[in-house]
Amino acid sequence: LSRAPQVEDVLAGQVKAIARLIRDIDDQSPRVQETLKQLYPHTGRAYLVGLTGSPGVGKSSLVDQLISRFRRQGLKVGVVAVDPTSPFSGGALLGDRIRMQHHATDPGVFIRSLATRGAFGGLTPSAPAVVQVLDAAGFERILIETVGVGQDEVDIVRLAHTTLVLTVPGLGDGIQAIKAGILEIADLLLVNKADQPGAERTLKELQGMLELNRLSGQEKAWWPGLLAVSARTGQGLDELDKALESHRRFLEEERPDLLAARTRLQVKELVLNLVQDRAKVRAERRLEGSPDWTSRLEEVVARRKDPYSLAEEILKEEFG
């Protein structure tokens, strides 16, 4: 089997080749698939840490701190930041990224922002592929940063081994965070900006929630920890290192079965997503590709035909 372009260079950790491949993935270039196929056997070595929380809780500053700390341990660090698509956001995002830019000249650090897809369909399709590339390229820790409290976040965080959920004092979202289902995805709950007023109260509220869940009699293999940190003053960051390490050891040494089940689910979802994407492309090509099918679509728009029947017709013609 001949090597696809970029494979050798990516495996050797060459920054330019990695950047070019990720750009091709983001552009949905058709030639990347063969490269991804050949990189895949070299994945599975990185440890993936997800970071999520509402806008303004200081995710980027904490990522910046984590990069420095991983680097001091001699680990290569990749960062994938997923941001909602916005034609206006270039400037604001750039501002965030600038905070991390003092790592830009460090070849042991690779930072990349991905836009979420501005269309129906959820999950940034490129995020899992980009993580695979960084993994194959030898980055030992990969930080996946997402914003929001919606499905995107849950989906992307499911790529991670350990998920950090951030909040801040005075956001008034102790209850709201729980309400948004965020607690279920947290392996570690962080109150960032813990040097600000109200930190004690927020910590107590969250502690109360966690206790309540414990008392509810639910069985959980891992109960999320709670930490007060400050990316600005450095408060709690040593404890954060330890907590991360402790969760990693839990998964790898105590419960490799959980780790294996998670990997199987991720792989299955990836395969199903690839099948779905392909089915959508074929269906769309049909709908826009001939006057007959376009007029069937117009009939649905005019409500003289229903969308369920049209979908059945496409499935019958296209997929037998």
Next chain:
Amino acid sequence: LSRAPQVEDVLAGQVKAIARLIRDIDDQSPRVQETLKQLYPHTGRAYLVGLTGSPGVGKSSLVDQLISRFRRQGLKVGVVAVDPTSPFSGGALLGDRIRMQHHATDPGVFIRSLATRGAFGGLTPSAPAVVQVLDAAGFERILIETVGVGQDEVDIVRLAHTTLVLTVPGLGDGIQAIKAGILEIADLLLVNKADQPGAERTLKELQGMLELNRLSGQEKAWWPGLLAVSARTGQGLDELDKALESHRRFLEEERPDLLAARTRLQVKELVLNLVQDRAKVRAERRLEGSPDWTSRLEEVVARRKDPYSLAEEILKEEFG
């Protein structure tokens, strides 16, 4: 053609039949499809208003006010609230809904919460179908409430004719809101809790953003308005009524072409989503349905095979 069960009762606006059908949709019951097919020709009459914003900005209180105001105009009102899935959220959500419960005995009001799907795949699959049911049942205004700043929100809000984006003073998310791409989906930007400190500053920041976008030379058929409101004191709610009416008239009278293009896109996405869902079901059944295919999946988990090749094999076998 014989009438599917529930069709007559839903068209007659019978609350019990509507509730049962929505429950069946949410449970993904197979027998709903025929009912939805027969309801579809009766849709397209409701005016859909989307409401979105971060947790804690007061979406439910504003929805409550809007219900009362539409009811005073003699209009029937449906509410679809989409909440992230959470096993812990029952209580908190209930709290929100309780604010609206004084409408519970009004037969001209129908309120329903839907959970987002707790899995890969984004958009609550049932939201468009539930909106169709309420539309066919004769609700003249349908409020679609979503939380978050992610893809979910964008997707669901795309169902609406007019989209309201809420923020509050002091959330510090003037910039953050823009960053999250929220401005692009807003037809009307609301600063809620405008009786609280900091409202002036937030309004000025947002006004500045809007001006900046106008100056950027972008062409836009509709520039989002900006309003200070308070669901608690009633401030700005008369102006909100007028602004809603003005956007509705803009779409229906001045730019029916925009309305038609939006409807075509919605219908096409609905059809494509139905095709994708079906493709996923078939692919999953194959992967879990025979020892041969299950072992191929395990090969991918073990990284001896790649997911791209497995997806191609499924497509070839299943879809020719």
